[in-house]
Amino acid sequence: MRFVAFAFKNLFRRPVRTGLTVLAIALAVAVAVSLIGFNIGYRRSIDTSIDKLGFQVMIMAKGCPYEAATMMLKGGTGLVYLPASTYDQVRSDPDISAITPIFVGVAEKEASGISGESGSSFAIISGIEVQSFIDMKPWMTMSEGAGYKGGRWFGDDSTGEVVLGFEVAEYEQRKVGDAYFVTITPYGQVEPVMTELKVVGVLERTGTQDDGTVFMPIKEARRLFNRPSELTIVGFKLKNFSGLALRQFEQRWAKLPEVQVVGLQQVKTTLVSLVETAQTMIASVAVVAIIVAVIGVINSILMSVFERTGEIGIMKAIGATRSDIFQIIWLETMAICLGGGVAGVLLALSGTSLVEKAIQSLIDFGTKGTMVAITPEVMLVALLGSAVAGCFAGLYPAWRAASMRPVEAIREGE
Amino acid sequence: MNNKNPGSDKAIVVARGLKKHYRRGIETIKALDGVDLEIHAGEMVSILGPSGSGKTTLINLLSCLDAPDAGELQIDGRSVAGLAEEDLVKVRQGILGYVFQKFHLLPTLTVAENVELPLMFLQRPVDREKTLGVLRMVDLENRAGHLPRELSGGQMQRVAIARALIADSKLIIADEPTGNLDKGNGEAVFALFRRLVLEKNLAIIVTTHNLALGALADRVITLEDGRIIDERVNRLV
Ligand SMILES: Nc1ncnc2c1ncn2[C@@H]1O[C@H](COP(=O)(O)OP(=O)(O)O)[C@@H](O)[C@H]1O
Ligand SMILES: [Mg+2]
Numbered sequence: 001m002r003f004v005a006f007a008f009k010n011l012f013r014r015p016v017r018t019g020l021t022v023l024a025i026a027l028a029v030a031v032a033v034s035l036i037g038f039n040i041g042y043r044r045s046i047d048t049s050i051d052k053l054g055f056q057v058m059i060m061a062k063g064c065p066y067e068a069a070t071m072m073l074k075g076g077t078g079l080v081y082l083p084a085s086t087y088d089q090v091r092s093d094p095d096i097s098a099i100t101p102i103f104v105g106v107a108e109k110e111a112s113g114i115s116g117e118s119g120s121s122f123a124i125i126s127g128i129e130v131q132s133f134i135d136m137k138p139w140m141t142m143s144e145g146a147g148y149k150g151g152r153w154f155g156d157d158s159t160g161e162v163v164l165g166f167e168v169a170e171y172e173q174r175k176v177g178d179a180y181f182v183t184i185t186p187y188g189q190v191e192p193v194m195t196e197l198k199v200v201g202v203l204e205r206t207g208t209q210d211d212g213t214v215f216m217p218i219k220e221a222r223r224l225f226n227r228p229s230e231l232t233i234v235g236f237k238l239k240n241f242s243g244l245a246l247r248q249f250e251q252r253w254a255k256l257p258e259v260q261v262v263g264l265q266q267v268k269t270t271l272v273s274l275v276e277t278a279q280t281m282i283a284s285v286a287v288v289a290i291i292v293a294v295i296g297v298i299n300s301i302l303m304s305v306f307e308r309t310g311e312i313g314i315m316k317a318i319g320a321t322r323s324d325i326f327q328i329i330w331l332e333t334m335a336i337c338l339g340g341g342v343a344g345v346l347l348a349l350s351g352t353s354l355v356e357k358a359i360q361s362l363i364d365f366g367t368k369g370t371m372v373a374i375t376p377e378v379m380l381v382a383l384l385g386s387a388v389a390g391c392f393a394g395l396y397p398a399w400r401a402a403s404m405r406p407v408e409a410i411r412e413g414e
Numbered sequence: 415m416n417n418k419n420p421g422s423d424k425a426i427v428v429a430r431g432l433k434k435h436y437r438r439g440i441e442t443i444k445a446l447d448g449v450d451l452e453i454h455a456g457e458m459v460s461i462l463g464p465s466g467s468g469k470t471t472l473i474n475l476l477s478c479l480d481a482p483d484a485g486e487l488q489i490d491g492r493s494v495a496g497l498a499e500e501d502l503v504k505v506r507q508g509i510l511g512y513v514f515q516k517f518h519l520l521p522t523l524t525v526a527e528n529v530e531l532p533l534m535f536l537q538r539p540v541d542r543e544k545t546l547g548v549l550r551m552v553d554l555e556n557r558a559g560h561l562p563r564e565l566s567g568g569q570m571q572r573v574a575i576a577r578a579l580i581a582d583s584k585l586i587i588a589d590e591p592t593g594n595l596d597k598g599n600g601e602a603v604f605a606l607f608r609r610l611v612l613e614k615n616l617a618i619i620v621t622t623h624n625l626a627l628g629a630l631a632d633r634v635i636t637l638e639d640g641r642i643i644d645e646r647v648n649r650l651v
Binding site for chain 2: 002003006009010012013310311314315316317318319320321322324405406407410
C-alpha cells in the first residue's frame, strides 16, 4: 500500500498512453455492463408484463407462441379467432380456478375532435367480460385524476360505453363523459363503420399493455366486428399450477381443433431466448473487446517497464526488493484497470438509452420502455471484474520488472 | 555473525581475491582478476583506471548489486559471497548509498521526494525536516520542491548524493559521478565527498578516470585489466 501514490505518479508520466488504455477498458466494461443490465432489466420487464396479464395459461388459435406472446404484450395485428364455444367447453374443466374470455380487435381510429389531425392510427379494442376480467387483475382501478372522477366499469350488456387505458385517455385527451370514436370494418364487409362511444371510465396506469387498450363489453365488441360467436383468447388460472398440471390440462384439451394451450412461463422463455440470440452476438463482441483491452493494458505496462529499465535498476540499487518492484508495477496495472472499470460503469449509466435503442433496432423484443437495469450488483461485478482483470494483466509485466537484474538494468539505462 | 578481521575493526568493506569473469563467445574476459581491498569509516578511496579496466565491475560487487565469481567480500562485517539477490538487497538497505554517473532521478518526483525515495523501500517514515537537512548538506535546500528537469547537471548529482545520504548510509559508492559534469561541478562533488567523510565519518568509494580528481581522495587505487596495479595514500590536510 505504501506504493500507491508512487504508482499513480508513474501513470501520469504518459497521460495520453494511460488515458487511451483506460478508455479501452472503459469501453469494454461499458458494453459488458449495459449488456448485463439489459439482460436483467429485460427479464424483469417481461416478468412484470406477463405477471400483469393476471393469468398463467391461455388458450388461443394455433400459431407460434412468440406471436401469441407479443400479441398479448403489445397488442397485435393478424389476429386469429376461436369459436366462442371453446370458452364454454373449457370453463367446465375441474382444475380451473378462474377464467375469462377476451375478444381482441383492431380499430382504425380516425383522429377526430380536438386534435384535428388528419390521417389515422390504430386502437386496440379488448372485448371483456367485466367481472371475470377484473377478478384476474385485481390491481386495476379507475383513475380518480382530474376529469376522470366518477369512472366506472360498463355492464356486460351495455352498449356504447368504453373504459380507456391510461395512456389512451392521455394521448387522446379524453375525460370521463367524453365521446370516443372508433372506425371498424365489420367482418365480411368492405366499408368501415364509424361508431360513437362514450367514455365511462379511465383506468389507473398499470405499466402494461392495458394502458394502451380500449375496453368494451365482449358482446359489443363481437357485434362491432361482426364476429358474433368468436373470441381471441381464453385466459385462466389453474388451481394448483405446475408444469405437470399444465401438461395434463393440455392433454385433456388437445382434442379441440386449431387451438393451443400456452403457459406464460413458456412465453417468458420464448421471449427471453429470442433476445438471447442478439445478446450472444453483443456478448461475444464484449468479450473480444475485454480481451483486446486487457492485452492493451499488458502491452502498455510492458512498454513502460522497458522504458524504465534504468529507473527500475536504480530503485533496486537504492534498496527496492523484488517484491517492491513487483508491487509498484502491479499497482499501476490495477489502477488502469480499476480506473477503466469505474469509467466504464459511468459510461454505461449515461449511455444506457443508446444501447437500448441499438438492441431494440436489432430485434423487436416484445415489451417497451426503458429496461436496462444497471443495478448496484452489476456495478459491483463490473468493478470486481476489472480488478480481477487488473490482477492478471499485471502479473507478467510486474514479474518482468521484478526480475530485472540491477546491474544490467543500470547498464541498459545508461 | 562476527567475522571481523583483527586490526581492521572499523573496516566497512573487506574484499579478498575478488574475481568476476565474463564470457563473450569463446573468449573469457577477466573483468576482475583477484582484487584485495579494505575500506574504513572516515576514508575516501578513489579508483582510477582507463575505460574497461574493471572499475564498474568492482563497484557493482562492492555495492552488492552483483555477486563475485570467486573471492571473499564482507560489508559491515557481513559476508556477502554467495548470497541471493533478495539477501543482497538486505545488506544494501540502510548501509549503502549509491550514486550513478547519470544521476537517475525520477522525473515525476520533486527533489525532496527523490531524496526520500529510499525511505519508501526501507519502510521508514519520511521526515521532511531531515530531508531538508540533508539537502542543506548538499546546498540545495531551496530546491526541495523543484522537479529534476529544472536543475542543472551538477545540482542533479548533488540531489543524487543527498538521496544516498538520507538513510544514514555508512558507505557511499559512486561510479563515475563526475563523468557527466564539467570541471567545476566535478570538483564540487569531490569537495562535497571530502566534507562528508570528515563531518559524518562516512566511507566513500568513488571511481573516475580523471587523475586530478582522483588525487583528492585519501587513498588512490589504480586498476588495469582487472587488477590493482598501484595504490597510494595521500597526505591531505
Ligand atoms: N555484462 C558484461 N558482459 C560482458 N562483459 C562485460 C560485462 N560487463 C563488463 N564487461 C567487460 O568487463 C570489462 C570491465 O568493464 P567495466 O567494469 O565496465 O570497466 P570500467 O568501468 O573500468 O570502464 C570490460 O572489458 C567490459 O567490456
Ligand atoms: Mg565504468
